Amino acid sequence: MSSLLTNSAAMTALQTLTATNKKMEVTQNRISTGQRVSTAADNAAYWSIATTMRSDNKALSAVQDALGLGAATVDVMYTALNSTVDIVSEIKAKVTAAAQPGVDRGKIQSEIAELQNQLTTISNSSVFNGENWLAFDSTDAAAAANREVVSSFTRTATGAVSLETTTVQITNTLLIDSGADTGILDEDRSGTYALAGASVTGVSVMTVNVNAAAADANTAADMQQLVGLVDAALSDITDAATNLGAIKNRIGLQQDFVKGLKDSIDRGVGQLVDADMNAESTRLQALQVQQQLGIQALSIANSNSQNILSLFR
Structure with missing residues (x-):
């Protein structure tokens, strides 16, 4: 039946065209955003998971920055300790040379004094971001406290989050103690290495003195004690390094x-929400053809009413 009031064909064509337009909007949104799930309305479950994991990834970025800061600080201290090992080894060699009869211990002591100054310079200048783990006052609780380096961020199955840290005991790396002389270089080791003569002195690496002030029958024995003292400090520095x-x-x-x-998290989130651009571009081409056909069908359905007019001519 042909009716002027109800055009069933046009209504059907319009519904089909409307559905096609909606599909095109979805496809175009996926192509423009690159995501098939960009809002909660697209897929609430996947959107929720992706949002949470993206948030966790931002926290991991902060952890990565903290690790970078910790790594840089440790690297500065590690480099300084390596330099200290070389210098203390030189002092050990100088003390060993001074044990030989007939050498000019005054000149050797001048070299040792410069090496000791260099040790002080290295310890005091090993600073990164205001942190110095090699020279500080051990009597200051804040200065001597352990350092914590953020190392990871985790989320449990229940959703609880936690940060994990790596502890650095900086009292084990202390070379020069400005408060109590308990550092590796300025520690009083006279209890273990006692000097009997007057020609050599020193209770720590920083106070070693091989300059012969007077003839002393105990010089050789005292030199042996100094070598042992420096070697013990070198062993401690090696352990710290x-x-x-x-x-x-x-x-x-x-x-x-x-x-x-x-x-891995980025890849996982991508698998949940990213659009397959190859598939979406193909789908868009098909929908454009359907849209054109829908417009054509609607045009034909609307022309049926015009055909009725010819019956009254």
Whole structure:
């Protein structure tokens, strides 16, 4: 039945065209944003997961920055300790040379004094971001407190989050103690290495003095004590450098892990919400054809009413 009031064909064509236009809007939104789930209305469950994981990834970025800061600080201290090892080794060699009869200990002591000054310079200048783990006052609780380096961010199955840290005991790296002389270089070691003569003095690496003020029958024995004293300090410095080296490697491994974890989260989120651009572009082409056909069908359906007019001519 042909009716002027109700055009069923036009209504059907309009519904089809409207549905096609809606599909085109969805497809165009996916192409413009690159996501098939860009709002909660698209897929509430996936959008919620993706939003939470993106937030966690931002926290991991902060952890990565903190690790970078910690790594830089440790690297400065580690480099300084390595330099200290070389200088203390030189002092050990000078003391050993001074044990030889007939050498000019005054000139050797001048060289040792310059090396000691260099040790002070290295310890005091090993500062990064206001932190110095090699020279500070051990009687100051704040200065001697352990340092915490943020190393990871985790979220449990219940949704609770936590930060994990790596502890650095800086009292183990202290070279020069401005408060109590308990550093590796200024520690009083006379209890273990007692000097019997007057020609050599020193209770720590920083006070070693091989200059012969007078003839002394105990010079050789005292030199042996000084060599032992310097060697003991060198062993302690080596241990401190080893500990820092282990922490340096630990932070480096954690940096690599956090970077890989961030990339994994990005890939996981992408699998949930990213649009397949190849599929979407193909779908858009098909919908454009459907839209054109829908417009054509609507035009034909609307022309049916005009055909009725010819019956009355």
